[in-house]
Amino acid sequence: MTKPVVEIRDLSFYHGKDKKGIKDLFLSLEKGKVYGLWGRNGAGKTTLMKIMTGLLKPKKGTVLVFGEGPFENRRTLEKICFIQENHPLNPAWRIRDVMKVASYFYPKWDDELAQETLEAFALDPAKRVKALSKGMRTAVALTIGLASKAPFTIFDEPTNGLDAAVREIFYNLLIEELEEGERTVILSTHFIQELQSYIEEMVVLHDGELVLHQPIELIREEAVYVTGQKQKLEEVIHHSDALEVKTLGSTASVLLEKNSDAWALAQKQEIVTETPSLQEYLLRKTDRKNEEVWS
Numbered sequence: 230m231t232k233p234v235v236e237i238r239d240l241s242f243y244h245g246k247d248k249k250g251i252k253d254l255f256l257s258l259e260k261g262k263v264y265g266l267w268g269r270n271g272a273g274k275t276t277l278m279k280i281m282t283g284l285l286k287p288k289k290g291t292v293l294v295f296g297e298g299p300f301e302n303r304r305t306l307e308k309i310c311f312i313q314e315n316h317p318l319n320p321a322w323r324i325r326d327v328m329k330v331a332s333y334f335y336p337k338w339d340d341e342l343a344q345e346t347l348e349a350f351a352l353d354p355a356k357r358v359k360a361l362s363k364g365m366r367t368a369v370a371l372t373i374g375l376a377s378k379a380p381f382t383i384f385d386e387p388t389n390g391l392d393a394a395v396r397e398i399f400y401n402l403l404i405e406e407l408e409e410g411e412r413t414v415i416l417s418t419h420f421i422q423e424l425q426s427y428i429e430e431m432v433v434l435h436d437g438e439l440v441l442h443q444p445i446e447l448i449r450e451e452a453v454y455v456t457g458q459k460q461k462l463e464e465v466i467h468h469s470d471a472l473e474v475k476t477l478g479s480t481a482s483v484l485l486e487k488n489s490d491a492w493a494l495a496q497k498q499e500i501v502t503e504t505p506s507l508q509e510y511l512l513r514k515t516d517r518k519n520e521e522v523w524s
């Protein structure tokens with residue numbers, strides 16, 4: 230078996246003395262896979278991404294990227310490209326200067342791909358960053374992410390602020406780039422519905438903890454909306470396994486996980502089932518705990 234690209238064991242990170250960050254996290258990411266990172270606001274995604282990309286030092290535990298700790302490790306950092314949301318770009322530089330500087334940093338930089346990508350985004354390399362719209366700046370940052378050819382690349386909220394046409398261009402370029410299976414990619418996003426077809430495995434954080442790490446098809450199959458007569462579903466409705474209950478007149482609809490006792494109970498009744506969207510399921514799965522976070 231090939232060694233994982235990222236190996237995290239028992240990682241904890243606290244902002245300041247005791248502020249929440251990441252708690253006792255174990256995670257392993259493999260070569261050539263595309264991961265979706267999902268979590269509600271404050272779940273710990275940025276903290277985790279910053280640790281994996283050497284911007285923060287773990288307080289406890291082990292973080293290895295390509296077998297080495299990324300913090301202050303130039304050799305490892307050359308293999309990592311982290312495209313942050315609102316990626317910092319020098320406003321005075323022309324796009325072509327931005328590309329040149331990035332090319333010095335990433336040993337696998339592909340100039341041709343950079344040019345093709347800028348062309349696809351209809352970006353003029355002679356333009357200065359300060360003259361670009363927010364969406365155009367994002368497109369410049371995405372170009373760096375693609376052309377870096379970095380074996381481990383993270384795109385944080387890659388499509389925020391991009392119009393539908395530009396998003397499509399990015400998805401197409403990303404698919405082409407991933408075809409060879411050489412790069413490990415994380416797409417961190419709140420808008421999972423749109424990105425889900427590009428993702429193989431989901432990593433879900435909640436309140437600093439890893440609550441799910443599974444192939445996306447399995448997660449899609451994990452939950453079910455059960456609809457039937459409210460009276461007959463009374464026990465299911467009040468069961469602690471019920472992730473969500475909606476009632477309308479004498480009908481009830483309950484969101485359940487298929488490995489739950491409540492699902493076994495529900496199946497004994499006359500019910501109609503429907504698969505929830507991935508977004509609905511993840512939101513409900515992180516609902517109850519989330520109330521504690523914000524309270």
Ligand SMILES: Nc1ncnc2c1ncn2[C@@H]1O[C@H](COP(=O)(O)OP(=O)(O)OP(=O)(O)O)[C@@H](O)[C@H]1O
Binds near residue numbers: 250269272274
């Ligand atoms: N610099 C900081 N100082 C203190 N606490 C912080 C700092 N950065 C993050 N936190 C806290 O750490 C927790 C995780 O934050 P993080 O930014 O990693 O979450 P996130 O999942 O990226 O959230 P979002 O989706 O809102 O960007 C939150 O409780 C947040 O308040």
